[in-house]
Amino acid sequence: MKWNIKDAEHWGWKKYPEGALILEGGNAAYYKTGGWRTDKPAWDEEKCTQCLICWISCPDSSIIVKDEKWDSFDYDHCKGCGICAKVCPADAISMHPEGGEE
Amino acid sequence: MATIKELSRKPELLTGGHRLCAGCGASVAVRQVLLGANDQVIGGIATGCLEVSTTPYPFSAWKIPFIHNAFENAAATISGVESAYNALKRKGKIEKEMKFVAFGGDGGTYDIGLQSLSGAMERGHNMVYVCYDNGAYMNTGIQRSSSTPFGASTTTSPAGKVRPGKPQQRKDLAQIMAAHNIPYVAQASISHWKDLVKKAEKAFSVEGPAFLNIMAPCPRGWRTPNEITIEIAKISVQTGYWPLYEVEDGEWKLNFKPKALKPITDFLKPQGRFRHLFKPGNEHLLETFQVEIDKNWSRLKKRCGVE
Amino acid sequence: MAKTATKQKIVAMTGNAGCAFAMKQINPDVVAAYPITPQTTIVEEFANYVANGVVDTEYVNVESEHSAMSACIGASAAGARVMTSTSSQGLALMWEELSIASALRLPIVMQTVNRALSGPINIHCDHSDSMGARDMGWIHLFAETAQEAYDNTIMAIKIAEHKNVRLPVMSMHDGFITSHAIDRFEVLDDADVKKFVGDYKPKHSLLYDPNEPVTFGPFAMPAFYYEQRKQLRVALDGSKDIVMKVTDDFAKLSGRQYGLFEEYRLDDADVAVVVLGSTAGTARYTIDAMRAQGVKVGMLKLRVFRPFPAAELAEALGKIKAVGVMDRSDTAGSLGGPVYTEIKAALYNSKLRPAIQGYVYGLGGRDTGPDQIETVVNDLVKVVKGEESPREAVTLLGVKE
Numbered sequence: 001m002k003w004n005i006k007d008a009e010h011w012g013w014k015k016y017p018e019g020a021l022i023l024e025g026g027n028a029a030y031y032k033t034g035g036w037r038t039d040k041p042a043w044d045e046e047k048c049t050q051c052l053i054c055w056i057s058c059p060d061s062s063i064i065v066k067d068e069k070w071d072s073f074d075y076d077h078c079k080g081c082g083i084c085a086k087v088c089p090a091d092a093i094s095m096h097p098e099g100g101e102e
Numbered sequence: 103m104a105t106i107k108e109l110s111r112k113p114e115l116l117t118g119g120h121r122l123c124a125g126c127g128a129s130v131a132v133r134q135v136l137l138g139a140n141d142q143v144i145g146g147i148a149t150g151c152l153e154v155s156t157t158p159y160p161f162s163a164w165k166i167p168f169i170h171n172a173f174e175n176a177a178a179t180i181s182g183v184e185s186a187y188n189a190l191k192r193k194g195k196i197e198k199e200m201k202f203v204a205f206g207g208d209g210g211t212y213d214i215g216l217q218s219l220s221g222a223m224e225r226g227h228n229m230v231y232v233c234y235d236n237g238a239y240m241n242t243g244i245q246r247s248s249s250t251p252f253g254a255s256t257t258t259s260p261a262g263k264v265r266p267g268k269p270q271q272r273k274d275l276a277q278i279m280a281a282h283n284i285p286y287v288a289q290a291s292i293s294h295w296k297d298l299v300k301k302a303e304k305a306f307s308v309e310g311p312a313f314l315n316i317m318a319p320c321p322r323g324w325r326t327p328n329e330i331t332i333e334i335a336k337i338s339v340q341t342g343y344w345p346l347y348e349v350e351d352g353e354w355k356l357n358f359k360p361k362a363l364k365p366i367t368d369f370l371k372p373q374g375r376f377r378h379l380f381k382p383g384n385e386h387l388l389e390t391f392q393v394e395i396d397k398n399w400s401r402l403k404k405r406c407g408v409e
Numbered sequence: 410m411a412k413t414a415t416k417q418k419i420v421a422m423t424g425n426a427g428c429a430f431a432m433k434q435i436n437p438d439v440v441a442a443y444p445i446t447p448q449t450t451i452v453e454e455f456a457n458y459v460a461n462g463v464v465d466t467e468y469v470n471v472e473s474e475h476s477a478m479s480a481c482i483g484a485s486a487a488g489a490r491v492m493t494s495t496s497s498q499g500l501a502l503m504w505e506e507l508s509i510a511s512a513l514r515l516p517i518v519m520q521t522v523n524r525a526l527s528g529p530i531n532i533h534c535d536h537s538d539s540m541g542a543r544d545m546g547w548i549h550l551f552a553e554t555a556q557e558a559y560d561n562t563i564m565a566i567k568i569a570e571h572k573n574v575r576l577p578v579m580s581m582h583d584g585f586i587t588s589h590a591i592d593r594f595e596v597l598d599d600a601d602v603k604k605f606v607g608d609y610k611p612k613h614s615l616l617y618d619p620n621e622p623v624t625f626g627p628f629a630m631p632a633f634y635y636e637q638r639k640q641l642r643v644a645l646d647g648s649k650d651i652v653m654k655v656t657d658d659f660a661k662l663s664g665r666q667y668g669l670f671e672e673y674r675l676d677d678a679d680v681a682v683v684v685l686g687s688t689a690g691t692a693r694y695t696i697d698a699m700r701a702q703g704v705k706v707g708m709l710k711l712r713v714f715r716p717f718p719a720a721e722l723a724e725a726l727g728k729i730k731a732v733g734v735m736d737r738s739d740t741a742g743s744l745g746g747p748v749y750t751e752i753k754a755a756l757y758n759s760k761l762r763p764a765i766q767g768y769v770y771g772l773g774g775r776d777t778g779p780d781q782i783e784t785v786v787n788d789l790v791k792v793v794k795g796e797e798s799p800r801e802a803v804t805l806l807g808v809k810e
Contacts, residue, residue, distance in 0.1 A: 002621075005160045013636035018575065019514035020629055020637050021613055022157065025622030026165035028119035036124060052106045056137075056295045057332050059129040060118040068107035077118030081125035082329030095329075142619050146483065154628040162624035167615035169486050170626035172505055175479035178471065182441055182483025182491075183615055189438035189467035189489055196616055218479065221472030 001030055029077075033060065037080030039095040041073055047092035054084035054093060103300050109137050113165065120163040121155040125328030127318030127335060128152045130292040131234040132205065135314065136166075138302025141199040144183055145169075148176035148210030151241040151320075152234060174214035177222035177231055180204035184227045201306050202229040208249035209239040212275050223282045223311045230305045230312045233275065236320035244323040248273040251343070252394065253387050254375045256323070261378035266387055271394055279313040280349040286310075288348035291317035293336035297346055297357055304350070317344045325374020334372060341369040342399045347406060356406035363399060366392045415662055417595040424555035424587035427594065428494070428520045428580075429454035431562035433464055434602035437518075438489035438609075441469035441480035445499040446532045447584035448522040452494060474499035478506035478517075485515035486625045488614030490566070493517065496584060497524035497538045504542065510577045511546030511641060513625055516569030516609075517577040519547075520562060523686065523737075524584040525773045533774020534584040536685065537738035540747045546641050548578040548648055549715035551685045556594035557712075558582040560665060563597070566606045567655045574648045575611075576641075583687040585774065597663060605662055649716045669718040671710040672725060674700065678707030680789035681726065681763075683734040683752060685711050688770070688777055695779040699786055706786050711748065719755035726752070727761035731789040731799070735782075735806075739769040745803030764792050764799035770806040781806045 003024040008016075017023055048070055055063040055070070062078040064071040085093040115136045122129050128151055136143060146169045147153045153170050156163040171179040180202050190196040204222075206215055211233040219231060238256050239245040246256040252271045255261035259268040280287045285308040290298040298316065305312035317335045321328045338344040342363040347356045367388060370376040379387050403409070422430065429451050432440070442452045459468040467484075471477045474495050485491045495503065500521060510517055521539050525531040539549060548568060552558040558580070565578040582588060597605075613623050629637070653669065660666035673693055675681055684692050689710040696706050709725060726732055734753075736746020744750050745767030756762040768785055771777040784806060791797040 003160075008160045009632045011636070013639040016633070016636050016640065017613075018640060019512065019625070020159060020627055020633070021513075022160055022162040022624040022627050023613070023621075025162050025168060025624050026117045028156065028161040028163035029117040031119040031161050033119055033121070050107075052110055053295070055110060056106060056134060057130060057292070058133075059122060059124070059126045059331075060120070061114045061116060061129075061133065062118050065110040068110055074118055079124035081331070082327075083125055083130075083332055086329040087332050144487075144615050144619070157624050157627040159627040159629040159633045162627065164624055165622055167619050167622045168624045169483060169615060170624075170628075171479055171482055171509060175476060175506075178476035178479035179483035181469065181471075181476075182439065182480030182485075183487040185439045185441065185467040185469050185480065186484035186487035186489035186491075187616055189465070189484075190487075190616060192465055192467075193438070195610075198619065200616065200619070217472060218476050221476055224472070225469065 001027065003027065032076045033079055034076045037078060037098045039080040039082060040098045041078065041080065041084055041093050041095055043070065043073065044092045044094070047090045049090045051089060053087050053089065057083050057087045059083065103303060109299065112137055115143065115165045116156070117163045117165060119161065121158060122151065123322055125321045125331045127236060127292055127320060127331050128234045131232070131316040131318040134292060134295055134298045135232050135302045135316070138299050139201055139306045141201050143201050143203055146171070146176050146180040146183065146204045148206035148215055149173040150207040150210055152205060152207065154241060173210050175218045176204040176206045176210060176215060178218040180229050181222040181225065181227045184229050204229065204231045206231070206233055207240065208233060208235045208237060208247045212248045212273055220282065223279065223284050223313065226310050228310055230314065232314045232316060234316050234318040236318050236323060238323050240320050240323045249275070252391055253379050255378060256375070266378055266384060276315045283352065284311040284313060286312040286348070286350055289315045289344065289346055291335045291339050291344055291346060293332050293339060294346060294358070301348060323375065326372055330372065337364065337369045340364045341366050342395050343369050345399065345402055347402065354406045356403065356408050359408055363395070366395050415601050416598045417663065419593060420596050421591055421593050422555065423450065423589050423591050424558045424582050425450040425522065425589065426454050427555045427559040428562050429458070430596060431559050432492055433458045434599050435492070435563065435566055435606055436464045437466050437492040439467045439469065439481070439484035439491045440493060441471050441477045441484065442493045443471050443474045443477045443495065443499060445474070445496050447524055447588045448494050448496045450588070451520060451522070474502040475506060478503040478510060481517050482506060482510050482513065482515060485517050486513060486614065487616045488611055490609040491517045492519070494520040494522070496522045497526055500538045500542060501526060507542050507545035507547060509626070512637060514575040515577060516575055518562070518565040518569055519577065519579050521579045521581050522584045522588045523581050531773040534586050535737045535772045535774065539579055539581050540738040543715060543747060546576065546645060547715060548576055548645070548652065549713070550578065550580045551712055551714060552580065552582040552587065553687055553689045553710060554594065555587055555592035558587060559594060559596060560659065560663065560667070563602055563605060564655050564659050568648065568652050570609055571651045574644060574651050576644055576648060581686065586687045601662060645716050649718060652713055667712060669713045669721050670725070671712065673708040673710065675707035675709060675725065677705060678729055679705040679793055680731045680786060681707045681709055681729045682782060682785055683709045683711060683732060683748065685714065685748065686737065688735065688737065691777060691779055692782050695782040698779065699783065704786060704790060717751055722752060723755050723759045726756065726763055727759050729763040731764040731766070731792045733766050733768055733785040733789050735768045735770055735785065737771045739772065739803070739805070744801065745769065749803065766792070766800050767803040768806050769803055775807050777807065
């Protein structure tokens with residue numbers, strides 16, 4: 001975190017950058033929206049054809065691709081919308097209740 | 103154009119951690135559009151869902167220099183940024199190649215933002231304007247815009263006992279933009295990523311203004327389940343509701359040419375905002391919708407030189 | 410003409426041409442403007458400079474004043490030095506943008522040629538346009554003459570861009586009276602203006618450091634908004650010292666020393682009028698005539714309206730027995746015009762304070778001659794003599810009954 005915004009809510013007026021400027025573009029990544037989920041995606045490596053359509057369809061940039069290969073879900077940010085499971089042409093992603101046994 | 107694998111190597115310019123609804127089409131539109139840029143991008147945005155959800159102080163999901171000004175002036179604001187770039191480059195103060203993009207919803211683009219958009223396009227600024235079209239003022243609670251489809255129930259055109267949703271047909275903004283005779287205009291959809299990214303690449307590479315109108319469904323406003331956002335966008339294309347076409351230096355080209363369009367009811371049925379149209383007695387409304395789609399489709403095909 | 414080290418030239422130009430000339434010498438990076446009477450000749454003259462390659466400003470012919478200020482905000486956030494100009498309805502149209510410009514702390518300089526707000530539509534001078542925007546967090550400077558308009562434009566750049574200010578500045582002169590009348594005044598040498606305003610490079614911008622991207626104009630919940638407004642108040646209140654510092658620096662360069670206001674024969678005055686803008690000229694003439702008849706009258710011409718120099722005004726006016734504040738705009742539904750109510754507030758807690766009466770005059774370009782000023786002075790004399798109590802309600806001078 002280049003710009004330390006922990007406790008920003010409690011800062012005195014002098015501490016806020018002028019003009020309400022957000023100094024570190026992209027720092028939303030430090031805000032975890034994973035807690036929004038009620039359903040969690042799971043990936044089946046066997047079925048995956050590495051088409052990467054899930055990656056390009058995710059509203060939350062929550063599918064990580066490394067070296068042109070499917071790597072992982074970013075569970076810190078995944079909101080469990082289920083788009084990835086729906087668009088996967090190989091049925092390689094399935095949704096499961098968050099915290100449930102299945 | 104890069105393959106999807108090559109595109110996956112590009113840095114994510116819109117991070118996760120923004121507050122858009124699960125299943126929102128807008129952020130998918132942004133991610134896909136930015137994949138079409140190869141230089142440093144400077145972005146701007148109109149007030150709306152995308153803006154408030156990606157820049158809630160002190161967080162910003164934008165890994166590019168970014169500005170929000172007001173609701174109706176994303177185009178004017180970015181035209182100012184582009185003008186500054188020209189001036190500073192000319193004076194030798196900036197050397198890097200930069201591209202300029204303004205984002206706006208249909209609210210901030212079709213309606214309140216139309217003048218500012220038209221002015222910026224007319225002046226020939228080297229910029230891209232991207233409209234993420236979800237068919238209503240979603241951020242303020244799903245009020246109708248001029249892009250809202252005929253018959254849709256919104257909070258300011260609700261389906262009630264005497265009025266069955268929005269009475270007007272929607273405005274065709276891509277056509278209006280094409281009439282500005284700018285180098286590049288295109289209509290694209292998040293469901294057809296390859297077509298979209300290719301169009302974004304073209305938009306970023308032309309000299310002068312470019313306009314992209316992107317189909318970006320809204321699960322809240324459309325009353326659809328979160329997971330079918332891409333699916334319903336695809337159906338919007340297949341039914342002719344959202345034709346994929348481009349106008350490159352005045353040449354009209356249809357990109358998606360199905361032999362036959364799927365019936366518009368395929369698009370309407372999954373959406374709660376059209377539920378009232380399927381009640382007995384409202385068949386004529388469905389017919390009106392289909393007639394308008396067919397008419398527009400014929401006209402577009404003719405314009406694009408397609409049988 | 411004062412003797413200075415710097416070379417200056419005497420010119421005959423309209424106030425607008427003088428402002429355009431100042432803009433030319435400043436050579437801003439971007440000018441985005443929309444024409445409106447009586448500002449038009451500023452943007453037209455400047456367009457000529459652009460067309461002839463005299464400046465290398467990026468000149469943007471926007472399609473409305475709202476877009477003018479929007480583009481200016483974009484350009485300024487981008488890191489450019491930005492200027493523009495407007496009047497009346499144009500200023501009204503960009504109203505929401507004024508608040509954003511100051512909130513984003515962008516040092517935009519705008520020459521505002523004072524013209525009445527509609528309706529009815531009227532293209533002539535009064536101060537309702539800029540006064541209507543007095544809450545928008547901008548610095549407000551008023552010029553009496555073309556000389557002052559030219560000088561203020563140059564000073565405005567340095568004031569706005571000062572690291573402890575970083576606020577937009579509105580620099581006013583009277584529509585038609587100053588804007589379109591040819592006046593004789595001095596202009597500085599190009600090189601001296603260039604040196605005075607210096608270079609502009611903001612700490613944060615869209616273009617200069619794209620590898621450390623910043624976001625301008627976020628959405629702020631109640632937990633964050635209020636502190637921004639406190640910062641704005643502190644900056645605007647605190648800009649007074651910097652306005653004076655820049656004014657003093659300018660005096661060294663030009664030989665023309667301005668202040669927060671100008672006092673004319675105020676030292677031993679019993680009564681005084683307060684005016685802004687070109688009416689000061691008429692006031693001076695009237696005061697000289699009345700002094701010759703033994704009336705101990707003086708004038709205070711306010712130059713800096715925002716930040717409002719309350720303490721200094723209280724000191725200057727405290728010992729006067731009766732003051733007539735003349736506003737060239739009215740705030741219907743309140744006690745009177747804005748300068749009147751603010752001066753009254755400034756003096757409320759003072760130990761020494763005059764009787765104060767509020768006057769409104771010259772709306773919609775209604776001519777204000779010495780007779781109206783005489784009326785004010787005579788009113789004040791009556792109050793001092795105890796013949797009349799100070800009026801609470803404002804007096805509208807020159808209205809046909």
